Amino acid sequence: MKQGTRSRRHALLSNCIANQNAKVDEYALCPGAITPFMDLLRRADYRIQQMPCPEMTFLGANRWWQVREQYDTPGYRAHCRSLASSVAQLLAFQIKDGCDDLILIGVEGSGSSAVAITGVGSLWGGRPEDLAWEQVPGKGVWIEELEAVLAKHDLPVPRAYGFPGELRDFDMDRALAEFAHFLAARDRPHAQ
């Protein structure tokens, strides 16, 4: 892309992809940014809009692990809507000249940031201990609220991809190949 031009491809990026410090303890894949993943976005000329981490901004860096049921509260949903409103306002500014593709990058396995496979555990709560939890089809609480707020602002519906770093069968090479394929499948343009 030539200097001075504006990309019409936009990516709403989960905070932790560029900042693994936002992950809860033991879930970081690397010290800082997931550079190979970021490089795919860069090479495809996406304008990156990193979103604030809803879990980090609600419970802080020293939070416990959480499952979807624990995030599914009116207070956390209100927090998500507040963040999502800010994301939507920035996105509206960024795409004011048009949008050829809008993607949303979430985190699979998360009770908050999953786009397709979320983490649930009906027994979780009380004294911290190692309890069973499952990865099941579904969105995280943050993604549900974010998508609702984007729709309320009449913004384009993003194509969603969930980075599978929290899934039990995670493989980085396979994840990068899948994401490259996802980026190449820009078959539903959001012309404005």
Next chain:
Amino acid sequence: MRNSDTRSRRIAVLPEALMNAHLANAGLMLSVQHALERVGYGVIQLPPSGAPPEVVEIAVRFVVDQVQDYLKNAYEVVEVTLGSDADEASRVFRAACRSRGIAVPKLPVEPGRRA
């Protein structure tokens, strides 16, 4: 911190122009970003220049919320600044940090140079 925690506990707050340096063929800026990532910095992006002030202010507030918690937990946070500090979001970020009594060291980059 317990067990196998790989988090670097180092974070760089970046102007939007630096996060998206790949769109401007900005050689040095892109090199800076890669260098930060290579040495393990996580990055937090500021809102873009030119966005409405009220939109910038709210977005920056959430950035500062994160920075404040990281500093409370003894993470290292730096702010990467471009040239003459002309970026409005960076000014708002600094003002918000000052108002909360937060000190974030600057890491200046001269955007006119090529890598």
